[in-house]
Amino acid sequence: MIVETGKRGADKKIEAEIVDFKPDCVVAAGGDGTVNLVGKLLINSHIALGIIPLGSSNAVAKNLNIPLSIPESLHNLIHFHTKEIDTLNINDNICLHLCDLGFNANLIKRAHKSKFRGMFTYGISLFQELFTFEFFKYKVVTQTEELESKAFAITITNMQLYGNRAAINPKGKVDDGKFEICIFKPFPKLAMIKMFYQLFRHTIHYSKYSIFIRAKEATLYNQGKESVHIDGEPVNLKREINIKIVPKSLKVVVPE
Known part of the structure; x- marks a missing residue:
């Protein structure tokens, strides 16, 4: 069928x-x-x-x-x-790949408004977003830690790669019962060149502008009311975002 x-x-x-x-x-x-x-x-x-x-x-x-x-x-x-x-379960939304707040979510939102699709459109949207984006406030609470500050972008995922093979979460595993909250702190614009290099070299976790939090459950407070995307689709979430891992919940046909 x-x-x-x-x-x-x-x-x-x-x-x-x-x-x-x-x-x-x-x-x-x-x-x-x-x-x-x-x-x-x-x-x-x-x-x-x-x-x-x-x-x-x-x-x-x-x-x-x-x-x-x-x-x-x-x-x-x-x-x-x-x-x-x-x-992942994010405020009762199922997430297979990742959830974005901040810069990348805004970038996707901007690109989706275009009549065209593809990497060229994302490249144009990236250039436009770089000159208009503002850092936003957030707070993360897990069972073991609490963090409150400003961010450029936040990604919640247990996978490693974006679709362009940039490694947003180099140490992520799809079957270890945990997810990562990848936080990118405010940084000077010139630092973005090195950060792009680190993303594609799978070394972004060594950047002084990145923070990685591993957890089974967490609450993220979106204090700046930033745009949120789950698996590339815009969603309307409350300022309080509750995240839970759902272990071994999807069977997938993969290479041996």
């Missing part, structure tokens, strides 16, 4: 087909939006998520080392080796 995900009500239709057919695997053929839509329907079930990456970013596939070519991704599905990964 094939369901086109671009139409309204696609999630309900997929859910109904899952109930009727009781499959061992549901394959998402598309970009991260399609993967997230299907994956969220399979949380805490025995049904595996298969991925054929057809998007421009394919961030989830890259984080799970799923081949990006169609023949190789089909080969991966045929071998059907599965892995249980953790997901």
Whole structure:
């Protein structure tokens, strides 16, 4: 059974087909939006998520080392080796990849307003955002620590990579029962050149402008009422953002 995900009500239709057919695997053929839509329907079930990456970013596939070519991704599905990964619950929203506050969330919001898609659009949006962005106030509370300050950006994730392979969370693991809150402190604009280099060299955790907090549960107070994105989609959250790890809650077909 094939369901086109671009139409309204696609999630309900997929859910109904899952109930009727009781499959061992549901394959998402598309970009991260399609993967997230299907994956969220399979949380805490025995049904595996298969991925054929057809998007421009394919961030989830890259984080799970799923081949990006169609023949190789089909080969991966045929071998059907599965892995249980953790997901995040953020104010009752399911998060498979990451949640952004601040600069990157604003960047995505700006890029989505454009008629065009792709890295060129994000590059233009990046340049525009650099000259208008302001640092924002936040507070993080976990079971072991409390931190309050200003930030350039905050990313909540248990994965490592953005879709462009920049490593926002180099030590993240998808199955260790914890997530990371990656905080980027205010910095001079010239420091961004080095930080971009560190992101793509997977060494951003060594930057003096970065803070990484590992936790199973945390509360983040968005005191600046910054834009928030979960898995690339804008969401309206309260100033109090409650985050919990949901261990081994999604089965995914991955390479051995």
